[in-house]
Amino acid sequence: MDEALQQETERLVRSWMRLDEPFLRDYLVADVEDPRINVQSILSRHFLLATLFGNRFEDLMLHELRFAATMNWLAQLAKRGGGEEERQAVLHALKLGADNAEGVEMPGFIRQTFASLPARAGETTVPNYLLEFLAGPANALCRGCSEPRSAGDPGFNRFQELWAATLARESPTRLSVLEPACGSANDYRCLEAYGLARLMDYSGFDLCEKNVANARSSFPRTRFEVGNVFEIAAADQSFELCFVHDLLEHLSLEGLERALAELCRVTRHGLCVHFFQMDEMPDHVVRPVADYHINTLSLAKTEALFKQHGFTVQPLHIGSYLRQRVGCSETHNPAAYTFLAFRR
Numbered sequence: 001m002d003e004a005l006q007q008e009t010e011r012l013v014r015s016w017m018r019l020d021e022p023f024l025r026d027y028l029v030a031d032v033e034d035p036r037i038n039v040q041s042i043l044s045r046h047f048l049l050a051t052l053f054g055n056r057f058e059d060l061m062l063h064e065l066r067f068a069a070t071m072n073w074l075a076q077l078a079k080r081g082g083g084e085e086e087r088q089a090v091l092h093a094l095k096l097g098a099d100n101a102e103g104v105e106m107p108g109f110i111r112q113t114f115a116s117l118p119a120r121a122g123e124t125t126v127p128n129y130l131l132e133f134l135a136g137p138a139n140a141l142c143r144g145c146s147e148p149r150s151a152g153d154p155g156f157n158r159f160q161e162l163w164a165a166t167l168a169r170e171s172p173t174r175l176s177v178l179e180p181a182c183g184s185a186n187d188y189r190c191l192e193a194y195g196l197a198r199l200m201d202y203s204g205f206d207l208c209e210k211n212v213a214n215a216r217s218s219f220p221r222t223r224f225e226v227g228n229v230f231e232i233a234a235a236d237q238s239f240e241l242c243f244v245h246d247l248l249e250h251l252s253l254e255g256l257e258r259a260l261a262e263l264c265r266v267t268r269h270g271l272c273v274h275f276f277q278m279d280e281m282p283d284h285v286v287r288p289v290a291d292y293h294i295n296t297l298s299l300a301k302t303e304a305l306f307k308q309h310g311f312t313v314q315p316l317h318i319g320s321y322l323r324q325r326v327g328c329s330e331t332h333n334p335a336a337y338t339f340l341a342f343r344r
Helices: 003-017 021-029 039-053 058-079 083-096 108-116 129-134 158-167 188-193 209-218 253-266 299-308 318-326
Strands: 119-121 124-126 176-180 201-206 223-226 239-245 267-275 311-317 337-343
Touching: 003 209, 003 253, 021 209, 039 058, 039 188, 039 239, 039 267, 039 318, 039 337, 058 108, 058 119, 058 124, 058 129, 058 158, 058 318, 083 108, 083 129, 108 129, 124 158, 158 188, 176 253, 188 201, 201 209, 209 223, 239 253, 253 267, 253 299, 299 311, 299 337, 311 318, 318 337
Parallel strands: 176 201, 176 239, 201 223, 239 267
Antiparallel strands: 119 124, 267 337, 311 337
16 A cells, blocks of 8 residues: 555544544434435345345335335424324325325325335235324324434334345355445444345454444454455455445545455455445545545546446436435435446
8 A cells, every 4th residue: 555545544544533432333323324214225235135136025125215215204204393293183194195284295205105005015014104103102203302213213123124024034145245434333233133144244344443343342243354445455356245335435536546446356246335425527526624535526437437447337316216216306415326336
């Protein structure tokens, strides 16, 4: 590794190591980043599922995307603080198929979701989770309740239960999966809870020792290591699949090119790479911030880097993808993109 990348590594380590372990464990799995209902986290799981099973679970995957859009809408409704009366008004409007609940606009995809459930997805029955949530305990949408999605909230765990039951019938494989910048097992915790982790051979690494300590503490039998995306400690094409969340915008342009080269080098089949700040513009916008970067990446230039390393790319704009798939026009981050890249 050259001196510039070594210095960048040291700055990145410093930026993360100044944070406390409890904060690192929790902050990237809350609110819009909650991997149970974050669309990009769900796409990571679907990327793995599609490789393992082809289109066998396509219907259930589509239902999960609709679930994510629905529960994100409910979470935003909770933040309004309308309380029990608003909850009952929304439920009443849904039962009538109305487009307004005493001043609360009822989006078309919400009304369609309510009317379509329960539904069959292969051998799995998807219950009416909207009805369950709105007709459930009064504190599900309580006045002033800004965070209704705690780990024990059964409404937000519904697809965790469905996938765990569905995948329990499947036999493990030797599919090798790498997750760089895994954080404190931010997304792995859902691979475990949803029954996916036992079906594959997973490895995760992170630059921050505190993140790795958190991950090992939660999942002592899983392979988590301190590692650097600029110099991945693995032979060429060691892993069948790789997925990575919200990493590349934080790197210098030299670091971006080196990281992408390393990700492509160690991946044999496909990558699922998530971006939180990308645009369809000709050039990257570089923004150094303290010890790291918050860049806006050019879709075309980033795609070209993958192509240089022998991969074809399917770019997905998350907002457009959600509208196309489930009719939801709302997304918390209009700059979010995902690349599905496969070796030619």
